[in-house]
Amino acid sequence: MAQWTSAVGATQLARLLRSQDPRDAEPPGGGRRLPAYRSLADGVRRLVLEGRVPVAARLPAERELAAAHAVSRTTVAAAYEALRAEGFLESRRGSGSWTAVPAGNPLPTRGLEPLPPEAAGSMIDLGCAALPAPEPWLTRAVQGAMADLPLYAHTHGDYPAGLPVLRQALADRYTARGIPTMPEQIMVTTGAMGAVAAICRLCTSPGERVAVDSPSYANILQLMRDAGARLVPVALAERLTGWDIPAWRQVMRDAAPRMAYVVADFHNPTGSLATEDQRRRLVDAARSAGTLLVVDETMAELRLDEDPEPPRPVCAFDPAGSSVITVGSASKAFWAGMRIGWVRAAPDIIRSLVAARAYSDLGSPVLEQLAIASLLGTGGWEQAIEIRRREARENRDAIVGALQRRLPDWEFTVPHGGLTLWVRTGGLSGSRIAEAGERLGVRVPSGPRFGVDGAFEGFVRLPFTVAGAVADEAVARLAGAARLVATGTPVEAELRTPFVA
Numbered sequence: 001m002a003q004w005t006s007a008v009g010a011t012q013l014a015r016l017l018r019s020q021d022p023r024d025a026e027p028p029g030g031g032r033r034l035p036a037y038r039s040l041a042d043g044v045r046r047l048v049l050e051g052r053v054p055v056a057a058r059l060p061a062e063r064e065l066a067a068a069h070a071v072s073r074t075t076v077a078a079a080y081e082a083l084r085a086e087g088f089l090e091s092r093r094g095s096g097s098w099t100a101v102p103a104g105n106p107l108p109t110r111g112l113e114p115l116p117p118e119a120a121g122s123m124i125d126l127g128c129a130a131l132p133a134p135e136p137w138l139t140r141a142v143q144g145a146m147a148d149l150p151l152y153a154h155t156h157g158d159y160p161a162g163l164p165v166l167r168q169a170l171a172d173r174y175t176a177r178g179i180p181t182m183p184e185q186i187m188v189t190t191g192a193m194g195a196v197a198a199i200c201r202l203c204t205s206p207g208e209r210v211a212v213d214s215p216s217y218a219n220i221l222q223l224m225r226d227a228g229a230r231l232v233p234v235a236l237a238e239r240l241t242g243w244d245i246p247a248w249r250q251v252m253r254d255a256a257p258r259m260a261y262v263v264a265d266f267h268n269p270t271g272s273l274a275t276e277d278q279r280r281r282l283v284d285a286a287r288s289a290g291t292l293l294v295v296d297e298t299m300a301e302l303r304l305d306e307d308p309e310p311p312r313p314v315c316a317f318d319p320a321g322s323s324v325i326t327v328g329s330a331s332k333a334f335w336a337g338m339r340i341g342w343v344r345a346a347p348d349i350i351r352s353l354v355a356a357r358a359y360s361d362l363g364s365p366v367l368e369q370l371a372i373a374s375l376l377g378t379g380g381w382e383q384a385i386e387i388r389r390r391e392a393r394e395n396r397d398a399i400v401g402a403l404q405r406r407l408p409d410w411e412f413t414v415p416h417g418g419l420t421l422w423v424r425t426g427g428l429s430g431s432r433i434a435e436a437g438e439r440l441g442v443r444v445p446s447g448p449r450f451g452v453d454g455a456f457e458g459f460v461r462l463p464f465t466v467a468g469a470v471a472d473e474a475v476a477r478l479a480g481a482a483r484l485v486a487t488g489t490p491v492e493a494e495l496r497t498p499f500v501a
Protein backbone atom coordinates (compact mmCIF):
# COMPACT_ATOMS: atom_id res chain seq x y z
CA MET A 1 0.00 0.00 0.00
CA ALA A 2 1.64 3.20 -1.12
CA GLN A 3 -0.15 5.78 1.01
CA TRP A 4 -2.87 6.33 3.55
CA THR A 5 -6.49 6.77 2.45
CA SER A 6 -8.12 7.60 5.79
CA ALA A 7 -7.02 8.63 9.27
CA VAL A 8 -7.74 7.66 12.84
CA GLY A 9 -7.44 10.40 15.46
CA ALA A 10 -5.60 9.97 18.79
CA THR A 11 -8.75 10.18 20.92
CA GLN A 12 -10.62 7.78 18.64
CA LEU A 13 -7.75 5.26 18.66
CA ALA A 14 -7.40 5.49 22.45
CA ARG A 15 -11.17 4.89 22.77
CA LEU A 16 -11.00 1.86 20.45
CA LEU A 17 -8.05 0.44 22.39
CA ARG A 18 -9.90 0.85 25.69
CA SER A 19 -13.02 -0.81 24.28
CA GLN A 20 -11.18 -4.08 23.55
CA ASP A 21 -12.04 -7.14 25.55
CA PRO A 22 -9.33 -7.35 28.28
CA ARG A 23 -9.26 -11.16 27.85
CA ASP A 24 -7.81 -10.65 24.36
CA ALA A 25 -4.89 -8.76 25.85
CA GLU A 26 -3.78 -11.60 28.10
CA PRO A 27 -0.47 -13.25 27.18
CA PRO A 28 -0.95 -16.71 25.64
CA GLY A 29 -1.24 -19.31 28.41
CA GLY A 30 -1.49 -16.69 31.18
CA GLY A 31 1.88 -15.88 32.77
CA ARG A 32 3.59 -12.53 33.25
CA ARG A 33 2.05 -9.26 32.14
CA LEU A 34 3.12 -8.04 28.72
CA PRO A 35 5.30 -4.91 28.50
CA ALA A 36 3.22 -1.78 27.82
CA TYR A 37 4.55 -1.31 24.28
CA ARG A 38 3.67 -4.94 23.43
CA SER A 39 0.08 -4.59 24.69
CA LEU A 40 -0.29 -1.40 22.70
CA ALA A 41 1.13 -3.00 19.53
CA ASP A 42 -1.11 -6.07 19.98
CA GLY A 43 -4.13 -3.84 20.55
CA VAL A 44 -3.53 -1.94 17.30
CA ARG A 45 -2.84 -5.19 15.41
CA ARG A 46 -6.15 -6.65 16.60
CA LEU A 47 -8.03 -3.48 15.65
CA VAL A 48 -6.59 -3.74 12.12
CA LEU A 49 -7.30 -7.47 11.76
CA GLU A 50 -10.87 -6.97 12.97
CA GLY A 51 -11.36 -4.07 10.58
CA ARG A 52 -12.15 -1.58 13.33
CA VAL A 53 -9.21 0.47 12.18
CA PRO A 54 -9.07 0.26 8.38
CA VAL A 55 -5.96 -0.77 6.50
CA ALA A 56 -4.16 2.33 5.09
CA ALA A 57 -5.46 4.53 7.92
CA ARG A 58 -2.97 7.15 9.08
CA LEU A 59 -2.20 6.70 12.78
CA PRO A 60 -1.81 9.69 15.09
CA ALA A 61 1.63 11.12 15.83
CA GLU A 62 3.41 9.36 18.72
CA ARG A 63 3.09 12.35 21.01
CA GLU A 64 -0.68 12.68 20.44
CA LEU A 65 -1.39 8.99 21.04
CA ALA A 66 0.82 9.00 24.16
CA ALA A 67 -1.27 11.84 25.61
CA ALA A 68 -4.64 10.35 24.62
CA HIS A 69 -3.80 6.81 25.79
CA ALA A 70 -1.94 7.91 28.93
CA VAL A 71 1.34 6.12 28.18
CA SER A 72 4.83 7.49 27.56
CA ARG A 73 5.96 8.57 24.13
CA THR A 74 8.71 5.91 24.29
CA THR A 75 6.02 3.24 24.71
CA VAL A 76 4.19 4.46 21.59
CA ALA A 77 7.45 4.70 19.63
CA ALA A 78 8.38 1.12 20.60
CA ALA A 79 4.88 -0.13 19.74
CA TYR A 80 4.98 1.56 16.32
CA GLU A 81 8.43 0.07 15.74
CA ALA A 82 7.17 -3.43 16.60
CA LEU A 83 4.15 -3.00 14.30
CA ARG A 84 6.46 -1.82 11.51
CA ALA A 85 8.71 -4.86 11.96
CA GLU A 86 5.66 -7.18 11.83
CA GLY A 87 4.25 -5.56 8.68
CA PHE A 88 1.25 -3.88 10.30
CA LEU A 89 2.56 -0.35 9.86
CA GLU A 90 4.22 1.55 7.05
CA SER A 91 5.83 4.94 7.38
CA ARG A 92 7.25 7.55 5.10
CA ARG A 93 9.09 10.67 6.21
CA GLY A 94 6.74 13.61 5.92
CA SER A 95 3.64 11.44 5.42
CA GLY A 96 3.42 9.81 8.85
CA SER A 97 2.56 6.16 9.53
CA TRP A 98 -0.39 4.17 8.31
CA THR A 99 -1.81 0.73 9.00
CA ALA A 100 -1.06 -2.24 6.75
CA VAL A 101 -1.28 -6.03 6.76
CA PRO A 102 1.84 -8.11 6.28
CA ALA A 103 2.66 -9.22 2.76
CA GLY A 104 2.83 -12.98 2.44
CA ASN A 105 0.09 -15.46 1.67
CA PRO A 106 -2.50 -13.40 -0.16
CA LEU A 107 -5.69 -13.30 1.89
CA PRO A 108 -8.95 -14.15 0.17
CA THR A 109 -10.65 -10.92 -0.80
CA ARG A 110 -12.70 -11.94 -3.82
CA GLY A 111 -16.28 -13.16 -3.48
CA LEU A 112 -16.85 -16.87 -3.09
CA GLU A 113 -18.13 -18.53 -6.24
CA PRO A 114 -21.32 -20.39 -5.41
CA LEU A 115 -21.27 -24.11 -6.02
CA PRO A 116 -23.77 -24.99 -8.73
CA PRO A 117 -26.71 -26.43 -6.72
CA GLU A 118 -26.56 -29.74 -8.61
CA ALA A 119 -22.83 -30.11 -7.82
CA ALA A 120 -23.15 -29.63 -4.07
CA GLY A 121 -23.11 -33.40 -3.27
CA SER A 122 -21.96 -33.98 0.27
CA MET A 123 -20.89 -30.36 0.76
CA ILE A 124 -23.08 -28.04 2.84
CA ASP A 125 -22.71 -24.80 0.93
CA LEU A 126 -22.92 -21.77 3.22
CA GLY A 127 -21.19 -19.59 0.64
CA CYS A 128 -24.31 -18.11 -0.85
CA ALA A 129 -26.85 -16.02 1.08
CA ALA A 130 -29.86 -16.74 -1.13
CA LEU A 131 -32.98 -18.88 -0.67
CA PRO A 132 -34.96 -21.08 -3.06
CA ALA A 133 -37.96 -19.52 -4.82
CA PRO A 134 -40.99 -18.93 -2.58
CA GLU A 135 -43.42 -21.14 -4.44
CA PRO A 136 -46.16 -21.01 -5.62
CA TRP A 137 -45.31 -17.37 -6.31
CA LEU A 138 -42.56 -17.98 -8.85
CA THR A 139 -44.86 -20.16 -10.93
CA ARG A 140 -47.72 -17.68 -10.60
CA ALA A 141 -45.47 -14.74 -11.51
CA VAL A 142 -44.24 -16.51 -14.65
CA GLN A 143 -47.80 -17.50 -15.59
CA GLY A 144 -48.83 -13.84 -15.21
CA ALA A 145 -45.88 -12.84 -17.39
CA MET A 146 -46.82 -15.39 -20.07
CA ALA A 147 -50.33 -13.97 -20.16
CA ASP A 148 -48.97 -10.44 -20.68
CA LEU A 149 -46.22 -11.36 -23.15
CA PRO A 150 -48.35 -11.21 -26.34
CA LEU A 151 -48.76 -7.46 -25.72
CA TYR A 152 -45.00 -7.09 -26.24
CA ALA A 153 -44.43 -9.71 -28.94
CA HIS A 154 -44.94 -7.21 -31.76
CA THR A 155 -42.34 -4.76 -30.32
CA HIS A 156 -38.56 -4.98 -30.81
CA GLY A 157 -38.26 -5.90 -27.10
CA ASP A 158 -35.39 -3.53 -26.29
CA TYR A 159 -36.20 -1.48 -23.17
CA PRO A 160 -32.91 -0.11 -21.86
CA ALA A 161 -34.61 1.79 -19.02
CA GLY A 162 -36.87 -1.16 -18.23
CA LEU A 163 -40.45 -2.01 -19.18
CA PRO A 164 -42.72 0.98 -18.52
CA VAL A 165 -45.10 -1.20 -16.52
CA LEU A 166 -42.32 -2.30 -14.15
CA ARG A 167 -40.80 1.18 -13.81
CA GLN A 168 -44.26 2.45 -12.86
CA ALA A 169 -44.81 -0.38 -10.35
CA LEU A 170 -41.42 0.19 -8.69
CA ALA A 171 -41.98 3.97 -8.59
CA ASP A 172 -45.40 3.40 -7.00
CA ARG A 173 -43.80 1.26 -4.35
CA TYR A 174 -41.42 4.06 -3.32
CA THR A 175 -44.33 6.50 -3.36
CA ALA A 176 -46.29 4.15 -1.08
CA ARG A 177 -43.27 4.06 1.27
CA GLY A 178 -43.54 7.85 1.54
CA ILE A 179 -41.00 8.94 -1.09
CA PRO A 180 -42.86 10.33 -4.11
CA THR A 181 -41.23 8.78 -7.17
CA MET A 182 -41.85 9.04 -10.91
CA PRO A 183 -41.11 6.20 -13.35
CA GLU A 184 -38.49 8.51 -14.92
CA GLN A 185 -36.52 8.05 -11.67
CA ILE A 186 -36.28 4.27 -12.12
CA MET A 187 -34.07 2.09 -14.31
CA VAL A 188 -34.48 -1.69 -14.27
CA THR A 189 -31.16 -3.55 -14.19
CA THR A 190 -29.72 -7.06 -14.18
CA GLY A 191 -29.80 -7.51 -10.42
CA ALA A 192 -28.28 -5.13 -7.90
CA MET A 193 -24.87 -6.14 -9.26
CA GLY A 194 -25.85 -4.79 -12.69
CA ALA A 195 -27.09 -1.60 -11.02
CA VAL A 196 -23.87 -0.96 -9.09
CA ALA A 197 -21.75 -1.85 -12.14
CA ALA A 198 -23.66 0.69 -14.25
CA ILE A 199 -23.34 3.38 -11.57
CA CYS A 200 -19.59 2.73 -11.20
CA ARG A 201 -19.07 2.93 -14.96
CA LEU A 202 -20.95 6.21 -15.18
CA CYS A 203 -19.87 7.97 -12.02
CA THR A 204 -16.26 6.96 -11.32
CA SER A 205 -13.03 6.79 -13.26
CA PRO A 206 -10.21 4.33 -12.57
CA GLY A 207 -8.09 5.54 -9.67
CA GLU A 208 -10.91 7.48 -8.01
CA ARG A 209 -11.72 6.87 -4.36
CA VAL A 210 -14.87 5.08 -3.30
CA ALA A 211 -15.66 4.93 0.42
CA VAL A 212 -17.21 1.65 1.56
CA ASP A 213 -18.56 0.15 4.77
CA SER A 214 -15.99 -2.08 6.41
CA PRO A 215 -16.92 -4.91 6.26
CA SER A 216 -19.08 -4.86 3.14
CA TYR A 217 -20.59 -7.18 0.52
CA ALA A 218 -17.68 -9.08 -1.04
CA ASN A 219 -18.85 -9.18 -4.66
CA ILE A 220 -19.49 -5.43 -4.83
CA LEU A 221 -16.06 -4.74 -3.31
CA GLN A 222 -14.51 -6.90 -6.02
CA LEU A 223 -16.62 -5.28 -8.74
CA MET A 224 -15.32 -1.90 -7.62
CA ARG A 225 -11.71 -3.09 -7.45
CA ASP A 226 -12.07 -4.47 -10.98
CA ALA A 227 -13.42 -1.07 -12.07
CA GLY A 228 -10.18 0.47 -10.80
CA ALA A 229 -11.67 2.16 -7.72
CA ARG A 230 -9.44 2.90 -4.75
CA LEU A 231 -11.51 1.61 -1.88
CA VAL A 232 -11.52 3.63 1.33
CA PRO A 233 -12.92 1.47 4.14
CA VAL A 234 -14.97 3.07 6.91
CA ALA A 235 -15.43 0.75 9.90
CA LEU A 236 -18.92 0.09 11.23
CA ALA A 237 -19.44 1.39 14.74
CA GLU A 238 -18.33 -0.62 17.72
CA ARG A 239 -20.14 -3.91 18.35
CA LEU A 240 -22.01 -3.42 15.06
CA THR A 241 -24.30 -0.85 16.61
CA GLY A 242 -24.53 0.97 13.32
CA TRP A 243 -22.68 3.59 11.33
CA ASP A 244 -19.87 5.67 12.81
CA ILE A 245 -20.95 9.05 11.48
CA PRO A 246 -17.94 11.06 12.75
CA ALA A 247 -15.68 8.54 10.94
CA TRP A 248 -17.76 8.89 7.74
CA ARG A 249 -17.60 12.68 7.99
CA GLN A 250 -13.87 12.56 8.42
CA VAL A 251 -13.33 10.21 5.45
CA MET A 252 -15.59 12.26 3.21
CA ARG A 253 -13.72 15.42 4.21
CA ASP A 254 -10.15 14.03 4.14
CA ALA A 255 -10.27 11.48 1.30
CA ALA A 256 -12.95 13.34 -0.73
CA PRO A 257 -14.27 10.13 -2.29
CA ARG A 258 -16.20 10.54 -5.56
CA MET A 259 -18.69 7.94 -4.39
CA ALA A 260 -19.66 6.07 -1.22
CA TYR A 261 -21.35 2.66 -1.12
CA VAL A 262 -23.43 1.80 1.93
CA VAL A 263 -25.75 -1.12 2.79
CA ALA A 264 -27.89 0.58 5.44
CA ASP A 265 -30.64 -2.08 5.60
CA PHE A 266 -29.68 -5.41 7.16
CA HIS A 267 -26.14 -4.95 5.98
CA ASN A 268 -24.30 -7.84 4.36
CA PRO A 269 -22.40 -9.41 6.17
CA THR A 270 -23.28 -8.03 9.66
CA GLY A 271 -27.07 -7.61 9.40
CA SER A 272 -26.80 -4.12 11.00
CA LEU A 273 -29.59 -1.63 10.39
CA ALA A 274 -28.83 2.10 10.25
CA THR A 275 -31.03 4.26 12.46
CA GLU A 276 -32.99 7.10 10.94
CA ASP A 277 -30.63 9.60 12.55
CA GLN A 278 -27.59 7.82 11.08
CA ARG A 279 -29.27 7.89 7.67
CA ARG A 280 -29.99 11.58 7.87
CA ARG A 281 -26.45 12.43 8.98
CA LEU A 282 -24.87 10.20 6.35
CA VAL A 283 -26.81 11.99 3.62
CA ASP A 284 -25.84 15.39 5.12
CA ALA A 285 -22.16 14.36 5.21
CA ALA A 286 -22.26 13.14 1.60
CA ARG A 287 -24.05 16.24 0.41
CA SER A 288 -21.60 18.62 2.07
CA ALA A 289 -18.60 16.68 0.71
CA GLY A 290 -20.05 16.42 -2.81
CA THR A 291 -19.88 12.62 -2.57
CA LEU A 292 -22.48 10.55 -4.41
CA LEU A 293 -24.06 8.18 -1.88
CA VAL A 294 -25.01 4.80 -3.36
CA VAL A 295 -27.35 2.97 -1.01
CA ASP A 296 -27.93 -0.73 -1.59
CA GLU A 297 -31.39 -1.83 -0.38
CA THR A 298 -31.08 -5.43 -1.56
CA MET A 299 -31.79 -6.83 1.93
CA ALA A 300 -34.32 -4.17 3.00
CA GLU A 301 -37.45 -6.33 2.75
CA LEU A 302 -36.00 -9.08 4.93
CA ARG A 303 -37.16 -7.72 8.25
CA LEU A 304 -37.30 -10.72 10.58
CA ASP A 305 -38.34 -9.17 13.93
CA GLU A 306 -41.09 -6.76 14.90
CA ASP A 307 -38.56 -4.48 16.59
CA PRO A 308 -37.08 -2.10 15.85
CA GLU A 309 -39.57 -0.04 13.86
CA PRO A 310 -38.36 0.11 10.25
CA PRO A 311 -36.54 3.40 9.63
CA ARG A 312 -37.37 5.42 6.53
CA PRO A 313 -35.32 4.59 3.43
CA VAL A 314 -32.11 6.62 3.06
CA CYS A 315 -33.53 8.29 -0.08
CA ALA A 316 -36.24 9.86 2.12
CA PHE A 317 -33.51 12.37 3.03
CA ASP A 318 -32.83 13.16 -0.63
CA PRO A 319 -36.11 12.39 -2.41
CA ALA A 320 -35.03 14.11 -5.63
CA GLY A 321 -32.22 11.56 -5.90
CA SER A 322 -29.39 13.89 -6.82
CA SER A 323 -27.10 12.98 -3.88
CA VAL A 324 -28.50 9.54 -3.04
CA ILE A 325 -28.66 6.80 -5.66
CA THR A 326 -30.70 3.84 -4.41
CA VAL A 327 -30.14 0.30 -5.62
CA GLY A 328 -32.79 -2.37 -5.14
CA SER A 329 -33.23 -5.99 -6.13
CA ALA A 330 -35.73 -8.82 -6.31
CA SER A 331 -32.97 -11.33 -5.49
CA LYS A 332 -33.34 -11.53 -1.70
CA ALA A 333 -36.96 -10.44 -1.38
CA PHE A 334 -38.11 -12.87 -4.08
CA TRP A 335 -35.64 -14.99 -6.04
CA ALA A 336 -32.06 -14.45 -7.22
CA GLY A 337 -32.79 -16.48 -10.37
CA MET A 338 -34.88 -13.57 -11.70
CA ARG A 339 -31.80 -11.32 -12.03
CA ILE A 340 -33.98 -8.22 -11.70
CA GLY A 341 -32.70 -5.14 -9.87
CA TRP A 342 -33.19 -1.42 -10.22
CA VAL A 343 -31.80 2.05 -9.63
CA ARG A 344 -33.74 4.99 -8.19
CA ALA A 345 -32.16 8.39 -8.81
CA ALA A 346 -32.79 11.83 -10.30
CA PRO A 347 -34.18 11.63 -13.87
CA ASP A 348 -31.01 13.08 -15.40
CA ILE A 349 -28.85 10.44 -13.69
CA ILE A 350 -31.24 7.75 -14.93
CA ARG A 351 -31.08 9.16 -18.47
CA SER A 352 -27.27 9.01 -18.43
CA LEU A 353 -27.29 5.46 -17.03
CA VAL A 354 -29.75 4.39 -19.74
CA ALA A 355 -27.67 5.99 -22.48
CA ALA A 356 -24.54 4.21 -21.22
CA ARG A 357 -26.37 0.89 -21.21
CA ALA A 358 -26.06 0.67 -24.99
CA TYR A 359 -22.44 -0.37 -24.38
CA SER A 360 -23.06 -2.99 -21.71
CA ASP A 361 -26.07 -5.33 -21.47
CA LEU A 362 -28.63 -3.24 -23.45
CA GLY A 363 -31.51 -4.18 -21.16
CA SER A 364 -33.08 -6.84 -18.96
CA PRO A 365 -35.21 -9.76 -20.20
CA VAL A 366 -38.84 -8.82 -20.87
CA LEU A 367 -40.34 -12.03 -19.44
CA GLU A 368 -38.66 -11.65 -16.05
CA GLN A 369 -39.61 -7.98 -15.86
CA LEU A 370 -43.23 -8.92 -16.58
CA ALA A 371 -43.07 -11.56 -13.86
CA ILE A 372 -41.96 -9.03 -11.23
CA ALA A 373 -44.49 -6.47 -12.49
CA SER A 374 -47.22 -9.10 -12.21
CA LEU A 375 -46.21 -9.95 -8.62
CA LEU A 376 -46.17 -6.28 -7.63
CA GLY A 377 -49.51 -5.70 -9.35
CA THR A 378 -51.37 -8.63 -7.77
CA GLY A 379 -50.12 -8.46 -4.18
CA GLY A 380 -48.14 -11.69 -4.68
CA TRP A 381 -44.95 -9.76 -3.85
CA GLU A 382 -46.06 -9.21 -0.23
CA GLN A 383 -47.10 -12.83 0.19
CA ALA A 384 -43.89 -14.13 -1.32
CA ILE A 385 -41.88 -11.93 1.03
CA GLU A 386 -43.80 -13.29 4.00
CA ILE A 387 -42.71 -16.82 3.02
CA ARG A 388 -39.12 -15.58 2.68
CA ARG A 389 -39.16 -13.94 6.09
CA ARG A 390 -40.56 -16.99 7.82
CA GLU A 391 -37.95 -19.24 6.24
CA ALA A 392 -35.06 -16.86 6.97
CA ARG A 393 -36.21 -16.44 10.59
CA GLU A 394 -36.34 -20.24 11.13
CA ASN A 395 -32.93 -20.68 9.53
CA ARG A 396 -31.47 -17.84 11.59
CA ASP A 397 -32.74 -19.35 14.81
CA ALA A 398 -31.43 -22.80 13.84
CA ILE A 399 -27.90 -21.62 13.06
CA VAL A 400 -27.78 -19.39 16.16
CA GLY A 401 -28.94 -22.29 18.39
CA ALA A 402 -26.41 -24.69 16.86
CA LEU A 403 -23.58 -22.17 17.36
CA GLN A 404 -24.55 -21.56 20.97
CA ARG A 405 -24.49 -25.31 21.64
CA ARG A 406 -21.42 -26.34 19.70
CA LEU A 407 -19.18 -23.28 19.53
CA PRO A 408 -19.97 -21.25 22.66
CA ASP A 409 -16.84 -19.09 22.38
CA TRP A 410 -17.76 -17.83 18.90
CA GLU A 411 -19.35 -14.39 19.21
CA PHE A 412 -22.01 -12.65 17.16
CA THR A 413 -24.84 -10.17 17.35
CA VAL A 414 -28.12 -11.69 16.19
CA PRO A 415 -29.44 -9.29 13.52
CA HIS A 416 -33.10 -8.29 13.26
CA GLY A 417 -33.13 -8.94 9.53
CA GLY A 418 -31.21 -9.85 6.42
CA LEU A 419 -29.70 -13.20 5.61
CA THR A 420 -26.33 -13.23 7.30
CA LEU A 421 -24.59 -13.69 10.65
CA TRP A 422 -21.15 -12.19 11.15
CA VAL A 423 -19.26 -14.44 13.51
CA ARG A 424 -16.05 -13.85 15.45
CA THR A 425 -14.27 -17.20 15.47
CA GLY A 426 -12.93 -17.26 19.03
CA GLY A 427 -9.46 -15.96 18.15
CA LEU A 428 -8.91 -18.47 15.32
CA SER A 429 -8.21 -17.53 11.71
CA GLY A 430 -11.42 -17.45 9.67
CA SER A 431 -9.43 -18.22 6.50
CA ARG A 432 -7.93 -21.36 8.07
CA ILE A 433 -11.37 -22.44 9.32
CA ALA A 434 -12.79 -21.95 5.83
CA GLU A 435 -9.97 -24.10 4.40
CA ALA A 436 -10.47 -26.85 6.98
CA GLY A 437 -14.28 -26.61 6.62
CA GLU A 438 -14.05 -27.14 2.87
CA ARG A 439 -12.33 -30.45 3.54
CA LEU A 440 -14.84 -31.47 6.20
CA GLY A 441 -17.80 -30.77 3.93
CA VAL A 442 -18.93 -27.26 4.85
CA ARG A 443 -18.23 -24.21 2.72
CA VAL A 444 -18.09 -20.80 4.40
CA PRO A 445 -16.67 -17.49 3.29
CA SER A 446 -13.96 -16.17 5.61
CA GLY A 447 -13.94 -12.63 6.98
CA PRO A 448 -11.25 -11.11 4.73
CA ARG A 449 -13.52 -11.54 1.70
CA PHE A 450 -15.68 -8.78 3.17
CA GLY A 451 -12.84 -6.43 3.98
CA VAL A 452 -10.38 -4.27 2.18
CA ASP A 453 -6.78 -5.49 2.29
CA GLY A 454 -6.88 -8.31 4.80
CA ALA A 455 -9.07 -7.03 7.63
CA PHE A 456 -11.45 -9.40 9.47
CA GLU A 457 -9.15 -12.41 9.60
CA GLY A 458 -10.92 -13.46 12.80
CA PHE A 459 -14.41 -13.83 11.25
CA VAL A 460 -16.60 -15.99 9.04
CA ARG A 461 -20.02 -15.21 7.56
CA LEU A 462 -22.86 -17.69 7.96
CA PRO A 463 -26.06 -17.30 5.92
CA PHE A 464 -29.65 -18.08 6.96
CA THR A 465 -30.11 -20.70 4.29
CA VAL A 466 -30.24 -24.02 6.13
CA ALA A 467 -32.54 -25.23 8.87
CA GLY A 468 -32.89 -27.97 11.48
CA ALA A 469 -30.58 -30.96 11.14
CA VAL A 470 -28.66 -29.43 8.23
CA ALA A 471 -27.85 -26.28 10.23
CA ASP A 472 -26.75 -28.44 13.14
CA GLU A 473 -24.57 -30.64 10.91
CA ALA A 474 -23.03 -27.56 9.27
CA VAL A 475 -22.06 -26.15 12.66
CA ALA A 476 -20.79 -29.57 13.83
CA ARG A 477 -18.44 -29.57 10.82
CA LEU A 478 -17.38 -26.02 11.60
CA ALA A 479 -16.63 -27.08 15.15
CA GLY A 480 -14.52 -29.91 13.68
CA ALA A 481 -12.72 -27.38 11.48
CA ALA A 482 -12.11 -25.12 14.48
CA ARG A 483 -10.59 -28.05 16.40
CA LEU A 484 -8.23 -28.80 13.52
CA VAL A 485 -7.15 -25.18 13.29
CA ALA A 486 -6.73 -24.81 17.06
CA THR A 487 -4.56 -27.90 17.33
CA GLY A 488 -2.63 -27.23 14.13
CA THR A 489 -3.67 -30.64 12.70
CA PRO A 490 -3.01 -30.90 8.94
CA VAL A 491 -6.47 -30.81 7.39
CA GLU A 492 -5.66 -33.34 4.65
CA ALA A 493 -5.57 -36.10 7.28
CA GLU A 494 -9.28 -35.73 8.02
CA LEU A 495 -11.90 -37.58 5.95
CA ARG A 496 -15.02 -35.82 4.71
CA THR A 497 -18.15 -37.35 6.19
CA PRO A 498 -20.97 -38.07 3.75
CA PHE A 499 -23.97 -35.84 4.34
CA VAL A 500 -27.57 -36.87 4.01
CA ALA A 501 -30.04 -34.00 4.29
Ligand SMILES: Cc1ncc(COP(=O)(O)O)c(C=O)c1O
Pocket residue numbers: 129190191192193194217220263268296298299328329330331336340341
Ligand atom coordinates in the same frame (compact mmCIF):
# COMPACT_ATOMS: atom_id res chain seq x y z
C1 LIG B 1 -25.93 -6.08 -0.30
C2 LIG B 1 -26.06 -6.87 -1.55
N1 LIG B 1 -26.02 -6.24 -2.73
C3 LIG B 1 -26.13 -6.91 -3.89
C4 LIG B 1 -26.28 -8.28 -3.90
C5 LIG B 1 -26.39 -8.98 -5.22
O1 LIG B 1 -27.70 -8.77 -5.68
P1 LIG B 1 -28.24 -9.27 -7.07
O2 LIG B 1 -28.45 -10.75 -6.99
O3 LIG B 1 -29.54 -8.53 -7.22
O4 LIG B 1 -27.27 -8.88 -8.13
C6 LIG B 1 -26.31 -8.99 -2.70
C7 LIG B 1 -26.41 -10.44 -2.68
O5 LIG B 1 -26.15 -11.10 -1.69
C8 LIG B 1 -26.22 -8.26 -1.50
O6 LIG B 1 -26.26 -8.87 -0.31
